[in-house]
Amino acid sequence: MSIAPALPAGLNPVRLRPAQPLEGRARARRTDAIVSDLRDVRRQADAHELTRQLIETNAAVARSMASRYRNRGIDLDDLEQVALLGLTKAAQRFDPAAGHDFLSFAVPTIRGELRRHFRDSGWMVRPPRRVQDLQTRIAGAQEELEPRLGRSPRPSELAAHLGEDTSDVVEALAADGCFTPTSLDAPVADGSSSIGDLLGGEDRALAQTEAKVMLDPLMRGLTARDRRILQLRFFQEQTQQEIAESVGLTQAQVSRVLTRILADMRVGLVERHVAA
Incomplete structure (x- = not known):
């Protein structure tokens, strides 16, 4: 499944993988130093570079948040890209002059991106x-x-x-x-069978019984000739011409008789359903 959104232009995801990820306090100190530099930056190019460093420094945090959602139907690589997108959005929106801690600002954005991704795609x-x-x-x-x-x-x-x-x-x-969802091939407690083995199959006899109960009263209301025509057509699968030769009618007459019988039976089934 390849469903992770692309990162904004100018921020290559490959560059978000530092060779030596920072840990705990070192990451916090590095983040604070970058935020301090952002407060004093004057050139747009410098601001862009510092924002990139801010993302790179905290990429491990985004990946850690993504890992909490592993094994829930979406590839971890895709989740990491979604988390990095959230981190990137947070870094671009962050106001260093506001005096807020960067991760306190970024974590809700990352979490929101992950949950939105699951809500829409997972x-x-x-x-x-x-x-x-x-x-x-x-x-x-x-x-x-x-x-x-x-x-x-x-x-x-x-x-x-x-x-x-x-x-x-x-x-x-x-x-x-x-x-x-649990696979139908997953074994049950004793290990001798799967969930799918325990599911019931279609019971054709039940469907035939239901049809017999519904149709028997209607069949009894037909004439002997009409019952014979139905028998020849639907049980012996004879053509209309063969039926005509058996009952002494023309093929056109057999066609009209079958149309009438079936129409009357449909009406009878509807009336029985309404009455029930």
């Missing part, structure tokens, strides 16, 4: 839009509540945090599998 089975939107909000609430609670939040806690009904939160959580 569903194999598409649930209602309200479920998709609520699931996006639940993901954000989980990230916020887990550090505070020291565990995964319960559906009731998520519902209270979001101001939603618990039943709606449970429905959205259950839809998580729509990103990557």
Whole structure:
């Protein structure tokens, strides 16, 4: 799947892979120094270069955020490109004179790009839009509540945090599998069969029984000649000319009789359905 959006012109994604990624405090110090330089920059070319350095310095953060969404139906490489696009947008919009921390500004933008990408492109089975939107909000609430609670939040806690009904939160959580539904080839608990092996097949006998129940009363209302014509046409698969020779009619007469019989039976089926 190749669905990642392109980065803006002038920012080659290859250049966003530093040979020695910065860690923790070193990245923060480097980011602060670049932001300080951006405050004092005068030339547009210098500003563009500093913005590129800001993206390069924090590219590992974007990739780390993308990795949280791995194994959910979209290739990690595509997710990383989406995250880098979010980082690039944040760097281009960032106002160094406002006094904000760059990552505090960038992280929501990156997360928003990833969630939007999943919302628009990641569903194999598409649930209602309200479920998709609520699931996006639940993901954000989980990230916020887990550090505070020291565990995964319960559906009731998520519902209270979001101001939603618990039943709606449970429905959205259950839809998580729509990103990557379980394969029918996946083994069941005992390992001797797959999920597909346990699914029932079409029961042709059931369909025949239903047809018999519906058609028997209508067949009993036909004349003996009409029943014979139907028998010859649909069970013995004779042509209209062969039927005509068997019952003493012309081919045109057989055609008209069949048209009448079938029309009467359709009316009878509709009336029985309405009455039921």
